[in-house]
Amino acid sequence: xxxxxxxxxxxxxxxxxxxxxxxxxxxxxxxxxxxxxxxxxxxxxxxxxxxxxxxxxxxxxxxxxxxxxxxxxxxxxxxxxxxxxxxxxxxxxxxxxxxxxxxxxxxxxxxxxxxxxxxxxxxxxxxxxxxxxxxxxxxxxxxxxxxxxxxxxxxxxxxx
Ligand SMILES: [Ca+2]
Numbered sequence: 001x002x003x004x005x006x007x008x009x010x011x012x013x014x015x016x017x018x019x020x021x022x023x024x025x026x027x028x029x030x031x032x033x034x035x036x037x038x039x040x041x042x043x044x045x046x047x048x049x050x051x052x053x054x055x056x057x058x059x060x061x062x063x064x065x066x067x068x069x070x071x072x073x074x075x076x077x078x079x080x081x082x083x084x085x086x087x088x089x090x091x092x093x094x095x096x097x098x099x100x101x102x103x104x105x106x107x108x109x110x111x112x113x114x115x116x117x118x119x120x121x122x123x124x125x126x127x128x129x130x131x132x133x134x135x136x137x138x139x140x141x142x143x144x145x146x147x148x149x150x151x152x153x154x155x156x157x158x159x160x
Contacts, residue, residue: 024095025116030126033134036154046085083145084131105142106133
C-alpha cells in the first residue's frame with residue numbers, strides 16, 4: 001500500500017503541470033520575452049522559471065537561502081509562482097476569473113496576451129507573457145513584473 005501511495009504521489013508531481021496548463025488557453029505556446037532568450041519556449045506558465053531544469057535550480061537556491069538564514073524548510077512548498085501564477089491560484093485555477101485581468105500590469109489582459117482576447121478559450125497564438133511586462137506598445141506605468149527584475153541575465157554573447 002505504501003508503494004502505491006508513493007507511486008501515486010510521484011505520478012501526480014510529474015504529470016501535474018500539463019493538466020494545470022490545459023486549463024489555460026494556448027499555455028503551451030508562450031514564448032520567453034526575456035532579453036537574450038526571445039523565441040525560446042516558456043514551458044512553465046505561471047512560474048518564475050521557463051523550464052523544469054531552471055525551476056528545480058531555483059527551488060534549490062530558495063531552499064538553501066532559507067537554510068542559510070537558519071530557517072526550517074520542513075513542510076514548506078516552493079511553487080515559485082509569478083504574478084500570473086499567483087492570480088490563477090487565487091482564482092482557484094479558474095481561467096474565466098483571470099482572463100480579463102492584467103496580472104503583470106503591462107496594459108494587456110491575460111486573455112489578450114494568451115491569444116484569447118474575448119475569454120472564450122480560443123485557440124490562438126499568444127502575443128505576450130502574462131506574468132512579465134512585455135508590451136512593446138505601452139510605457140506600462142502599472143507594471144508589477146518588469147523584465148529587469150524577473151528575467152535572468154542574458155546568456156553571454158559568443159564572440160564572432
Ligand atoms: Ca505581459
